[in-house]
Amino acid sequence: MKTKQARRNKIKYRIRKKVRGTSELPRLSIYRSNTDMYAQLINDDAAHTILAMNSRKLTIANGSKSERAKETGRKIAEAAIAAGIKQVVFDRNGFLYHGRVKALAEGAREGGLQF
Numbered sequence: 001m002k003t004k005q006a007r008r009n010k011i012k013y014r015i016r017k018k019v020r021g022t023s024e025l026p027r028l029s030i031y032r033s034n035t036d037m038y039a040q041l042i043n044d045d046a047a048h049t050i051l052a053m054n055s056r057k058l059t060i061a062n063g064s065k066s067e068r069a070k071e072t073g074r075k076i077a078e079a080a081i082a083a084g085i086k087q088v089v090f091d092r093n094g095f096l097y098h099g100r101v102k103a104l105a106e107g108a109r110e111g112g113l114q115f
Contacts (some may be wrong), residue, residue, distance in 0.1 A: 029091040030095070069103040070107035074110060075101070
């Protein structure tokens with residue numbers, strides 16, 4: 001039986017074969033830890049992180065994890081639009097599109113990002 005980490009890595013590599021970020025269409029990569037959500041916009045051509053956001057920097061510290069994830073999505077969308085980025089490709093990084101991952105994606109869409 002495979003471990004959760006080995007299963008996630010297998011999914012992650014399968015996704016990364018297809019999903020690639022450019023300067024015009026950066027990759028929105030997320031990471032979900034036990035307590036926080038992290039999101040960053042990456043230009044894979046230049047191997048450069050354009051901007052990053054995490055739920056630790058938020059003002060709503062008392063909300064649920066899903067609420068903080070959604071707010072993280074909104075904040076990264078606001079920062080991306082301020083930087084002139086309106087469209088991204090979504091990289092869920094091997095995590096299932098459910099719960100906090102889905103909340104972050106919905107928050108980014110509400111904030112104005114298209115993917």
